[in-house]
Amino acid sequence: MTGRAVRVCVLAGVCCALVVAGVAFAVGRFGTVAVGDAGRGSYVQGERVGDETAAEALEGLVEGGGERRVAGEGAWKVSEPLEAVGVEAESAIGALFSPGVDWDDEHHCSGSVVHSAGGDLVVTAAHCVYARGFRTNLAFVPGYADGKAPFGVWVPTRIDVDPRWVRDADPDYDVAFIRVRRPGHAGQRLEDVTGAHPVRFGQQLPAPARLVGYPNDAEQPLGCANTAVAAGSTQLRLDCADVPNGTSGGPVLTAAGTLIGVIGGRDGGGDEVTSYSSYFGDGVRELYERAVRG
Numbered sequence: 490m491t492g493r494a495v496r497v498c499v500l501a502g503v504c505c506a507l508v509v510a511g512v513a514f515a516v517g518r519f520g521t522v523a524v525g526d527a528g529r530g531s532y533v534q535g536e537r538v539g540d541e542t543a544a545e546a547l548e549g550l551v552e553g554g555g556e557r558r559v560a561g562e563g564a565w566k567v568s569e570p571l572e573a574v575g576v577e578a579e580s581a582i583g584a585l586f587s588p589g590v591d592w593d594d595e596h597h598c599s600g601s602v603v604h605s606a607g608g609d610l611v612v613t614a615a616h617c618v619y620a621r622g623f624r625t626n627l628a629f630v631p632g633y634a635d636g637k638a639p640f641g642v643w644v645p646t647r648i649d650v651d652p653r654w655v656r657d658a659d660p661d662y663d664v665a666f667i668r669v670r671r672p673g674h675a676g677q678r679l680e681d682v683t684g685a686h687p688v689r690f691g692q693q694l695p696a697p698a699r700l701v702g703y704p705n706d707a708e709q710p711l712g713c714a715n716t717a718v719a720a721g722s723t724q725l726r727l728d729c730a731d732v733p734n735g736t737s738g739g740p741v742l743t744a745a746g747t748l749i750g751v752i753g754g755r756d757g758g759g760d761e762v763t764s765y766s767s768y769f770g771d772g773v774r775e776l777y778e779r780a781v782r783g
Contacts, residue, residue: 522622530652532623539644543672545588546628546642555632555639559684572730576712580683583631584703585617599702599739600629603748604687605781608680611667613738614753615654618665623648629669631683635708640682643669649780661723663753663767666780690774692749694719700764702736702752724754729764741766
């Protein structure tokens with residue numbers, strides 16, 4: 490299997506284009522994408538688009554009732570290589586939906602809340618949010634399980650990817666940061682609701698780590714714990730088998746719950762035996778800092 494979010498990686502059949510408030514849009518098979526500031530790798534989304542997306546997402550979900558749970562040190566340990574197994578949903582990890590455009594209300598990627606000064610930042614894979622343009626019908630549902638949105642539905646205010654991803658879909662830069670808001674809950678900060686993972690750049694490898702993500706056809710996340718090792722200077726690898734489509738963008742976490750990667754990078758995230766992430770080096774640090782500044 491090549492790619493953990495195959496249907497997001499290919500945008501075909503673009504049929505028309507328009508310009509609204511200086512932002513170019515194209516309408517294609519998988520909905521509307523926005524060019525944004527492609528040279529910089531950023532897109533700012535207006536409230537109307539986000540409100541409409543959230544409303545569509547909530548038509549298929551039950552909202553509320555969540556209890557904050559962020560797994561940290563002592564929650565697991567690494568021994569022998571493990572295949573992906575079902576795990577309990579965590580409040581800071583969630584599923585990405587693109588409702589209303591030939592998706593049948595399915596989630597197609599994963600993401601997680603990362604600590605930031607604004608308390609509003611989600612990290613995922615770049616190929617989950619940008620392919621010939623930024624996805625505009627995007628919604629993040631933290632703690633998703635069994636058709637429920639226990640901590641609500643959150644939509645982008647801004648998306649940032651590396652310009653090298655925009656230009657070449659370079660797998661060494663398959664990382665995206667999304668600043669979000671919750672429609673109808675003005676002033677509420679995502680991190681205050683769900684908790685967040687601190688991020689570390691320049692992680693020394695090898696290191697015990699785990700990954701978590703939402704398969705396309707599953708209502709619960711899965712996880713795998715093993716040792717993260719270097720795959721050259723620009724990728725990290727975990728030997729985790731049977732990690733299917735939809736897990737792209739899910740976090741790679743240390744034993745203490747620190748974010749050191751997201752499922753993506755080489756081969757769209759991996760194959761039947763191995764999972765990859767772009768290495769969180771100086772390039773990802775700069776992208777994170779740009780996303781936080783806005």
